[in-house]
Amino acid sequence: xxxxxxxxxxxxxxxxxxxxxxxxxxxxxxxxxxxxxxxxxxxxxxxxxxxxxxxxxxxxxxxxxxxxxxxxxxxxxxxxxxxxxxxx
Numbered sequence: 001x002x003x004x005x006x007x008x009x010x011x012x013x014x015x016x017x018x019x020x021x022x023x024x025x026x027x028x029x030x031x032x033x034x035x036x037x038x039x040x041x042x043x044x045x046x047x048x049x050x051x052x053x054x055x056x057x058x059x060x061x062x063x064x065x066x067x068x069x070x071x072x073x074x075x076x077x078x079x080x081x082x083x084x085x086x087x088x
Contacts, residue, residue, distance in 0.1 A: 010038065010042075010055070011038065017034075017059075017062045018030055018031045018034055018062065019031070030061060030062060033061065033068055033069060033070075034058050034061060034062060034068075036070070037054060037057070037058055037068060037075055038058060040075065041054045041055070054075070057075070057077055060077075061077070064080065065079070065080060066078060066079050066080060067080065
């Protein structure tokens with residue numbers, strides 16, 4: 001698969017994961033962070049395993065397992081802590 005097609009499939013997956021519609025309201029709480037990280041990843045000249053690591057971070061962010069954020073131009077993340085009952 002060529003890179004352009006793969007990039008489009010990744011973007012499509014993210015859009016479907018991020019945007020939630022309820023009646024006439026569109027919710028996209030995590031869109032800015034997810035797309036800014038995705039854009040940064042796709043612009044980097046790094047190997048596929050490094051890209052896969054960041055894609056995994058985006059998936060975990062969208063699943064609400066981690067906080068993903070920018071700090072001084074660097075992508076950072078924090079694992080969300082669970083309470084004793086397994087809830088975040």
